[in-house]
Amino acid sequence: MRIRSALTALAVVLAGLVAGAGSGAAASTTMAATGSPYCGITWGSADKTAGTLSTAPLIEVRTGRQDCYDRVVFEFAGPVHGYSVGYGETWTEGEGLPLSPYTAGDELLRVSLRAPAYDAAHQGTVPYQVGEHTANVLRYPTLRDVVFGGSFEGYTTFAVGVRARLPFRILVLAGPGTHSRIVLDVAHQWQE
Template identity: 45%
Template sequence: MKKLFIWLTAILMAVGLGILVPGPASATTSYCGLVWGSMSKSDNTFSKASVTNVRTGQHYCFDRMVVDLDGPAAGYTVRYVPQVIQDGSGFPVPVRGGARLQVTVNAPAYNPDSGQPTYNPANQAELSNVSNYQTFRQVAWAGSFEGYTNIGVGVRARLPFRVFTLDGPGSGSRLVLDVAHFW
């Protein structure tokens, strides 16, 4: 009877430890439940909206860049590139980080009728201070030419990202880029 009690105790302890000890992570496990990829993302729609602001924010699982527009959301192309290039001139835009995202918004940063700027960054090399961000290393202006606006985003490494648009505030809209902190 004593041996049975010892064996039963040993089995219960082994089962209990098996429940308390986590198993190995699988290849399908994602960081923070994010299942984004790092391939190019685009929406080819156009709008009469203009870019009015670029801002950034930090979240628990990702860093975020928001491009504000003064009308309905425009299309975009976001992709990793070896070097961010200015549209029109073809000049490289230096961007810090282990990887670079070129964000092209299908909207100008000027009024198409008057040619007056709707967004004129004070410091084109640093659109937003991202010095303490986990993923972003730099957000740089790459110009606005023939109805397109380009922004270079330097990131720590080639990490998964997502892009989407939101309506508002008011009659405006926003293009949102989220880049995960980890895979």
């Protein structure tokens, strides 16, 4: 009888230790999941869409590194405000071929700009070919690649390869001069 009582008491103690260890792990996971946003960034990673089609052509694509995020700038020769950006496979315009085999990065942002990369005479306004890498992003914390997906019926597509599924934002900026820019910022991480 004494042995059974001792074994029961030992089982209760062990069960308590196991439950306590599980609670500690859950508490630390909860703490990590609710940490401070990185650089105060609260953008999220959901799809972002706005604006309508424009006839102002794309004339330049450039990138930049900031303290808290990497940036891709799409500059147009006139006012533009339409875009759709989200995570997932990206296809070439017109042909519908996947760009993931040609784009570096663990995640892909599909960038659809609601403006052409050609002028009124249907002459290309950027020097890129479909599937071509448009920027040197060597040593960028987040960006891994920017690949041109073509332009068709007023839409222009890019596949932006990034290190991981991270928060991003889109800005539409006027200038310089009569130009406008659609800016994609991708955070370096989620939390501090």
